Amino acid sequence: MAYAAAAAYLENLAHLERGGAPAIAAAHFDLRRVEALLTRLGDPHRRPFVIHIAGTKGKGSTAAMIASALQAGGYRVGLYTSPHLHTVRERFQVNSALISQEAFAELATELRPHVEAINAEAAYGRLTTFEAWTALAFQHFFQERADVAVLETGLGGRLDATNVAPAKVCVITSISLDHTQVLGDTLAAIAAEKAGIIKRDSTVVTAPQAPEAIAVIEEAARQRGAARLIRAGDDVLWDRDSADLEGQTYTVQGRLDIYRPRLPLLGRHQGENLAVAVAALESAGEAGLRLPKDALVTGIGAVRWPGRLEVLRRRPLVVVDGAHNPYSIETLVAALADLPHERAHLVFGVSPDKDIPSMIAGLNGAFASVTVTAAQGPRAATPEELVARFAEAGIAATAASTVEQALRRALAQAAPDDLVCVTGSLFLVAEARAWLLGIREA
Numbered sequence: 223m224a225y226a227a228a229a230a231y232l233e234n235l236a237h238l239e240r241g242g243a244p245a246i247a248a249a250h251f252d253l254r255r256v257e258a259l260l261t262r263l264g265d266p267h268r269r270p271f272v273i274h275i276a277g278t279k280g281k282g283s284t285a286a287m288i289a290s291a292l293q294a295g296g297y298r299v300g301l302y303t304s305p306h307l308h309t310v311r312e313r314f315q316v317n318s319a320l321i322s323q324e325a326f327a328e329l330a331t332e333l334r335p336h337v338e339a340i341n342a343e344a345a346y347g348r349l350t351t352f353e354a355w356t357a358l359a360f361q362h363f364f365q366e367r368a369d370v371a372v373l374e375t376g377l378g379g380r381l382d383a384t385n386v387a388p389a390k391v392c393v394i395t396s397i398s399l400d401h402t403q404v405l406g407d408t409l410a411a412i413a414a415e416k417a418g419i420i421k422r423d424s425t426v427v428t429a430p431q432a433p434e435a436i437a438v439i440e441e442a443a444r445q446r447g448a449a450r451l452i453r454a455g456d457d458v459l460w461d462r463d464s465a466d467l468e469g470q471t472y473t474v475q476g477r478l479d480i481y482r483p484r485l486p487l488l489g490r491h492q493g494e495n496l497a498v499a500v501a502a503l504e505s506a507g508e509a510g511l512r513l514p515k516d517a518l519v520t521g522i523g524a525v526r527w528p529g530r531l532e533v534l535r536r537r538p539l540v541v542v543d544g545a546h547n548p549y550s551i552e553t554l555v556a557a558l559a560d561l562p563h564e565r566a567h568l569v570f571g572v573s574p575d576k577d578i579p580s581m582i583a584g585l586n587g588a589f590a591s592v593t594v595t596a597a598q599g600p601r602a603a604t605p606e607e608l609v610a611r612f613a614e615a616g617i618a619a620t621a622a623s624t625v626e627q628a629l630r631r632a633l634a635q636a637a638p639d640d641l642v643c644v645t646g647s648l649f650l651v652a653e654a655r656a657w658l659l660g661i662r663e664a
Contacts, residue, residue: 277395380418
């Protein structure tokens with residue numbers, strides 16, 4: 223298969239991300255499907271040292287920090303993340319390089335007969351797009367001789383396809399309410415799904431959590447026979463020393479040393495993610511993945527994580543951030559208050575299955591103007607629906623039919639010292655980045 227055909231073939235399997243919460247909730251998750259596929263490939267997921275990351279917020283940036291630091295230490299590092307912004311190839315990286323179109327096509331072609339055999343038998347249901355992508359990632363890392371695989375869960379943890387990997391370090395970032403139709407409507411229920419990644423004899427690293435969430439994580443670590451539980455905020459401490467539009471400088475008091483990295487990501491919330499990453503890296507070192515202190519600091523300083531509180535223009539200041547639940551909206555608004563600007567203007571769009579009223583409540587009072595729009599695709603609330611939702615909260619919003627139109631309107635309203643923030647769905651952020659930066663990659 224050529225690249226376009228290969229990408230379409232995998233996309234046309236059961237695609238739960240595209241279907242939204244109702245499709246996900248209706249799916250029959252069963253890890254035996256992806257295990258059967260990996261067995262046919264020779265179990266590539268058992269080859270590298272695995273660091274596995276679950277959580278509601280911060281897992282992607284934490285994964286990126288860990289991978290960047292290990293790469294700076296001389297390791298070949300596979301990084302598997304989701305979702306992607308502009309091309310599916312972003313999900314599969316080795317030492318910061320996206321999988322090539324040729325390699326993707328070759329691997330998909332290799333997978334296809336195995337996928338079709340498993341789906342024809344359907345002993346445990348039919349393979350999903352994400353499950354096939356996960357197998358492709360492991361095979362890519364194996365073929366590229368990756369020493370380490372840093373894996374971000376797609377959804378939850380317990381039944382996520384990535385959970386077949388024998389992780390030695392299991393990381394749980396901040397937990398909040400999201401995907402409640404699938405994972406449960408309490409922090410304890412969601413924490414139980416996230417804690418499903420914990421493996422026997424692994425080291426568990428957790429961000430600071432609400433009492434009901436940490437209680438579940440502690441019990442899961444005990445029941446599953448984890449070797450150790452490390453808590454950022456207790457065992458690892460951090461303090462922000464300085465910040466500007468280029469990044470932030472932190473002092474992190476780890477269990478083994480003190481680190482002072484320059485982090486090129488914005489927002490105070492990244493300090494927590496940094497502490498979690500440092501705890502995970504120290505734990506990996508204790509498990510045999512040695513990393514010099516200077517490599518950790520250098521690698522953190524080189525990390526990139528597009529679409530998350532990312533500055534794309536300066537006058538006016540244009541920031542994009544994929545804040546798609548009430549907690550992340552609260553974090554975003556706090557982070558924007560730290561950035562230099564006069565008035566702030568909002569471009570907002572989100573999928574209809576999100577807690578839109580709570581998100582709007584978190585945005586209230588922070589913006590001089592609000593423009594709502596919809597990213598392309600089936601999973602977007604209409605601009606008219608969003609105008610009505612903002613009106614219910616007493617906020618006047620203007621509808622734009624496309625992301626480009628919304629950006630042009632917001633930029634026209636903004637003075638040079640103002641700020642334009644694009645947030646909500648990552649699909650919206652992707653379209654905004656593509657238009658602002660002229661990206662046309664597939």
